Amino acid sequence: MIADTLILIFIAIGLIFNTIGIIGILRFPDVYTRLHAETKTTTFGTIFLCLAVVVYAVSQYMGSGDGQYVTLSIHTIIALIALCFTNATGAHAIARAAYKSGQVPEPAVVDRLSEVKL
């Protein structure tokens, strides 16, 4: 069955990327690198988990013709769009606040952001 294989592959990709993101949070040295590891990889992994749910819903709809699986896939896509939107905005706010509170990256040489009026 091709749908089951596809679901397994998507779940594996999503879980591997989530795990990499959490390891990055634990291992990286300062705030900016931790933020970089967390936001991108966790959002990417969640996209693939939601894609697995959508593939499952479409395959069940092809098999049984039940209308509730269409609702399941549409609601999952809405949740995914909201998550992508809010994660990007929140990451921007955290990075800007950390810079304004006076933290600098550890091996930084030049600081071009200090020349601009924030």
Added chain:
Amino acid sequence: MTDIWMITAAVLAVLIVVTLIRLYYGPTAPDRVVALDAINTLTVAAMIVLGVAYNEIAFIDVAIVYALLSFVGTLYIAKYIGGEL
């Protein structure tokens, strides 16, 4: 097929508990906010997966509410840390 979704949710729960280490050791407040953001994303993913595992379509609504609202607290903390409040 149900076991696959349950195992996925269990792995996500393990990741949530592991992230609490950063909450405990984080030297400054922005590090702890990063842990909050990671747990927020993992919670939404776990809710979607568990909704499929229980075969209840109405449970996905809770995940949508969480994805829409959970960054309001992050924005308030960021505004306070940045000295703009």
Added chain:
Amino acid sequence: MIEVLIQLLILVGLIITALLVYKFQDLLSAAIAFGIFSFLLSLEFFILQAPDVAIAEAGIGAGLTTAIFIVAIRGTQRNEEAE
């Protein structure tokens, strides 16, 4: 069987975050830990098949109480006084 494991992990997380709220001297960190406590409590309600309470906890716990705590900390002072 797996469901019991998930509940066990989330309850361990709830106890850890509740102890951290008590332990932190920095009140901003305590507010962040309380936000994580609220997330995990909502996930536990979700697993116990109570989506009504989970939605209420999402609206109140994630957004409003964190905002009220932060505004209150801004109005008073950030660090707890030593006895």
Added chain:
Amino acid sequence: MNMSNIVRTGAVLLFPFILVYGFYIVLHGHLTPGGGFQGGAVIATGFVLLFVAHSYESITKRLPMNYFKNSETLGLLLFIITALIALTLGVTFFGNWLVNSGGLFGDVVAYGPNPGNLNTAGIIPIMNLAVGIEVLGAMSIILLYMLSGIKEDI
């Protein structure tokens, strides 16, 4: 003080969707999970998102505090008047005088498993709407008064 340009644009773009989703939770309170209190809390969090993105002066210029006070009073009045009309029609206090009448929210519930009809359940959706409006006003005005206390401080 205003936050950065990206946060302001994101808040203004996201606010209508939160509003629509909150009223969806309120109006489908008798069919799906949710209800008056939960939907009102969701909409109030949307207003709190607007308060964080803009400064206090620009918020109170567009949305004065009287709007939230009036919405709270309107919700309470709608709730108690709906309950009192039942006395004039010959049923008990809080009696469901709209159910199975054929008009607004008055359809008869179909027998057997069905996906759910929005136009049923009598006065229960009206009570949900009243509670939603009341919770929206009350929870927004708590935060607005706390922000006004901060502005006098500095």
